[in-house]
Amino acid sequence: MNEESSVEQSVAILSDLEWRRINEALPSNLAARAxxxxxxxxxxxxxxxxxxxxxxxxxxxxxxYGAWRPIYVRYMRWCKAGVWRTVEKSIGHEKAVVAHALGSxxxxxxxxxxxxxxxxxxxxxxxxxxxx
Numbered sequence: 001m002n003e004e005s006s007v008e009q010s011v012a013i014l015s016d017l018e019w020r021r022i023n024e025a026l027p028s029n030l031a032a033r034a035x036x037x038x039x040x041x042x043x044x045x046x047x048x049x050x051x052x053x054x055x056x057x058x059x060x061x062x063x064x065y066g067a068w069r070p071i072y073v074r075y076m077r078w079c080k081a082g083v084w085r086t087v088e089k090s091i092g093h094e095k096a097v098v099a100h101a102l103g104s105x106x107x108x109x110x111x112x113x114x115x116x117x118x119x120x121x122x123x124x125x126x127x128x129x130x131x132x
Contacts, residue, residue: 014046018092025090030083045087047071049098052105079109 014022019042023034034041047065051058061068078084084106091099 014042014049018095019045021090021092022087025086026083027081027086044071044074048075048084048105049102052101053098055101076109079106 019038022045023031023041026034030041043065047061048071050056050065051061054060058068058072061071065071075084078087084102088099088102088106091102
C-alpha cells in the first residue's frame with residue numbers, strides 16, 4: 001500500500017470526533033446548518049478533503065459525494081469567507097497530512113485568484129475592455 005492510497009482511505013470518512021471538531025470551529029451560521037444537515041455538510045467537507053489529498057480535478061470527485069460543480073461552488077464561497085483556514089486548523093495533528101493537503105489546495109486557490117486580479121487590473125490600466 002503506497003502513501004497516496006492510505007491518504008485516500010483515511011479521508012474517505014471523517015471520524016465523529018474529527019467532524020465534531022470541524023463543526024465546532026465553523027462560524028455560527030454555518031455550524032447551525034451543518035448540525036441540522038450533518039450528512040450534507042460532512043460529505044461536502046470530505047469531498048473537498050478528497051480533492052486536496054488526491055490532488056485531483058474537481059470533476060474527478062467520486063459519485064458518492066455528489067455532483068462536483070455544486071461542491072466546487074460551495075468550496076469557492078467558503079474560500080471567500082475564509083472558512084477553510086478555520087477548518088484546516090481544526091483538523092488536528094492526527095491528520096497532519098490532510099491538513100497539509102488542504103493548505104496546499106488553499107494556497108493554489110489564492111495564487112490563482114491573485115493572478116486573475118493582476119490580469120484584470122492590467123487589462124483596466126491598459127484600456128482593454130469588452131469593446132476592444
